[in-house]
Amino acid sequence: MTHDIFDNTILCKNCNKRMEKVNVVRNSYILRAVVCPACNDKIIHPVDEQNYNKFINLRNKEFNVKMRLVGNSYAVSIPKEIVSFMNTQKSMMDDMVRLCFEEMGKLSLSFGENKENTRVIKAREVRVVKNGKSIIHSKQIYDSAHPEKNQNKIYRSKE
Numbered sequence: 573m574t575h576d577i578f579d580n581t582i583l584c585k586n587c588n589k590r591m592e593k594v595n596v597v598r599n600s601y602i603l604r605a606v607v608c609p610a611c612n613d614k615i616i617h618p619v620d621e622q623n624y625n626k627f628i629n630l631r632n633k634e635f636n637v638k639m640r641l642v643g644n645s646y647a648v649s650i651p652k653e654i655v656s657f658m659n660t661q662k663s664m665m666d667d668m669v670r671l672c673f674e675e676m677g678k679l680s681l682s683f684g685e686n687k688e689n690t691r692v693i694k695a696r697e698v699r700v701v702k703n704g705k706s707i708i709h710s711k712q713i714y715d716s717a718h719p720e721k722n723q724n725k726i727y728r729s730k731e
């Protein structure tokens with residue numbers, strides 16, 4: 573193991589208090605940070621900050637990929653740039669990924685190390701508005717950790 577700068581005691585420049593290690597999540601990306609318990613001043617780990625910026629650059633990039641027919645399936649190639657980055661992040665990668673037809677015109681791929689322990693929470697609200705009046709209002713709540721709490725409520729207002 574190499575020595576990490578966050579293994580040192582880091583003091584807040586404002587309060588001179590010892591800063592505590594925390595994880596900060598930005599756009600599902602986990603960054604190591606230290607935070608001052610007194611003034612909440614935060615320092616993001618410089619390596620994570622750098623990688624996060626790379627991630628944002630990749631995220632904002634649009635890739636055109638080709639679809640080709642292989643047997644009974646269509647194969648889409650994932651740009652090497654993305655896979656290499658994910659590999660450096662060690663967050664994946666067995667060769668199995670989850671594919672999900674999210675909505676019309678959108679397919680999503682999920683990579684993750686421990687799929688069973690990944691908690692997925694989704695909430696979606698859809699409103700159908702007619703003449704400025706909301707006539708159908710639906711609320712969907714999905715929590716993989718508590719499937720018994722999943723809800724799909726539809727409210728219809730009388731016309």
Ligand SMILES: [Zn+2]
Nearest residue numbers: 584587608611
């Ligand atoms: Zn402070």
